[in-house]
Amino acid sequence: MKRFFLFFLLLFALLLPWRARVLFTEGLGWVLQGLYGVYFALMRLLLKNLERKRADE
Amino acid sequence: MKEVAVLFSGGTDSTAAAALLAQSYDRLHLLSYGHSGIFRPENSRVNVALLRERFGDRFVHEVFDVDRLFRWITYLDYWENLRRFGFFNLTTCGLCKLSMHVRTLAYCLEHGLSEVADGANRHMSHFPAQMREGLDELRAMYERFGIAYTNPVFDYDSPDGLDWSHKVGLVREKEANRDDSETKPRTTGRLLTELGILERENVKGTETDRRMQARCFQLTLHNAFALGYYIPRYGEDAYRRGVQRFYRRKIARISEYLEDFRQHPESGVLARMIDQKT
Numbered sequence: 001m002k003r004f005f006l007f008f009l010l011l012f013a014l015l016l017p018w019r020a021r022v023l024f025t026e027g028l029g030w031v032l033q034g035l036y037g038v039y040f041a042l043m044r045l046l047l048k049n050l051e052r053k054r055a056d057e
Numbered sequence: 058m059k060e061v062a063v064l065f066s067g068g069t070d071s072t073a074a075a076a077l078l079a080q081s082y083d084r085l086h087l088l089s090y091g092h093s094g095i096f097r098p099e100n101s102r103v104n105v106a107l108l109r110e111r112f113g114d115r116f117v118h119e120v121f122d123v124d125r126l127f128r129w130i131t132y133l134d135y136w137e138n139l140r141r142f143g144f145f146n147l148t149t150c151g152l153c154k155l156s157m158h159v160r161t162l163a164y165c166l167e168h169g170l171s172e173v174a175d176g177a178n179r180h181m182s183h184f185p186a187q188m189r190e191g192l193d194e195l196r197a198m199y200e201r202f203g204i205a206y207t208n209p210v211f212d213y214d215s216p217d218g219l220d221w222s223h224k225v226g227l228v229r230e231k232e233a234n235r236d237d238s239e240t241k242p243r244t245t246g247r248l249l250t251e252l253g254i255l256e257r258e259n260v261k262g263t264e265t266d267r268r269m270q271a272r273c274f275q276l277t278l279h280n281a282f283a284l285g286y287y288i289p290r291y292g293e294d295a296y297r298r299g300v301q302r303f304y305r306r307k308i309a310r311i312s313e314y315l316e317d318f319r320q321h322p323e324s325g326v327l328a329r330m331i332d333q334k335t
Contacts, residue, residue: 010144013278018128022093022275025149029274034116 061172062086062165062262064157065118067101067270068186069260072108072177074209076252078174079112086117088164090157094172094275103269107254111223119164126330127156133310138303143305144287150279151185158186158195159311163331165204166319173199176245177208180215183296184276190301198308202315216244301308 016024061078065087075085087105090096098120104117133151138146158318161173177187185191192208199206246258260266286297318327 003286003290010147010278010282010286013147014139014144018132019093021278025275025278026094028281029277032277033274045251 058083060084060086060168060170061174062088062168062170063160064161064173064175065089065101065105066176066267067104068176069245069255070178070210070213071247072104072176072254072269073213073248074110074174074176075116076111076249076254077209077315079108079115080332082115084115086119086164086168086170088157088161089118089120089271090123090160091120091271092122092127092153092156092270094273096272098271100268102271104254111252111254117165121160123153123156123160123331123332126160127153129326129330130307130311132158133307138306141306142299142303144282145299148185148279148300148303151300151304152193152307153275154186155195155307155311156308158198159315159327160331162199162202162204162315163318163327166202166315167322171204173204174209175206176210178213178215178245178335179211180214183293184279184289185300185304188300190297191304194304194308198312198315201312202319210245213248214244216246216261237247271322 013021013024061082061084063071063078063085065075075087078085084307087096087101087108089101101120102118105116108116111335131146131149134294135146148176165171165173177192178190179187181187182189186195192211212237225233244258246255246260250258257265287299314325314327317325318331322328
């Protein structure tokens with residue numbers, strides 16, 4: 001599934017002209033940063049709650 | 058006077074390469090590059106100032122915009138390359154670095170320099186211009202024009218990068234309390250601290266690191282191809298062979314234009330591509 005998705009994403013990028021490809025990649029970079037951001041923010045929240053819980057105990 | 062050109066991003070590896078060379082060269086031409094998708098290439102000035110503090114005023118620092126050159130190199134013989142190499146045309150990091158090397162080579166021809174170095178390191182080997190096969194192709198390109206190309210920090214160890222505690226947002230606290238004794242021996246960061254250029258040896262992935270070099274997300278596409286698609290499917294050896302074939306072909310074509318540039322530095326295709334200086 002992942003490979004299938006990547007294949008079409010790469011195929012699309014391959015056909016883009018210069019400026020559009022740069023913008024597309026920049027956007028892709030920000031989307032990934034966003035996903036990482038959400039993931040690590042959630043992890044941080046969980047970690048803090050666990051620490052608070054342990055301190056309460 | 059002994060002179061050398063250094064491809065200089067301002068990161069620890071290229072700064073370490075420059076610091077090593079500064080011990081035996083009279084003048085170093087530090088060449089930094091920007092293009093669409095690279096933000097703040099001027100950040101490289103931070104470490105140029107530190108190098109000047111340590112070794113005196115023997116550094117010439119230039120920042121070039123290689124956008125036009127990068128685009129031209131990417132789309133040179135595009136349809137034929139698509140047919141022959143497919144997704145290897147999306148190895149954007151390799152094509153970007155190739156455009157920087159072509160600009161560097163032109164700079165060397167313009168200034169009569171016969172030596173070039175950079176901060177290529179074996180630990181970033183999925184990038185074409187950091188893997189041995191890619192470096193060999195680049196070396197051959199320079200050799201054709203009588204220029205020696207070396208990688209002074211290629212065998213240096215890699216420091217620990219971002220760890221989990223950085224990623225959950227504890228970066229600043231962690232950076233302040235970073236235990237440098239845990240890093241492996243012989244990293245470029247350690248060399249720079251020993252030379253008194255950096256205060257902390259392990260800055261990779263930290264705010265300090267981000268302040269001293271450009272930011273670029275264009276590697277997303279390259280990584281999607283190499284790490285997400287090709288290597289898991291065909292393996293690293295096939296990837297390396299593919300990279301070598303693709304870049305050998307690219308470099309052979311570009312060398313024809315470089316030869317023309319050597320004969321006619323004021324006119325021709327390449328002269329029009331490399332006239333951008335920021």
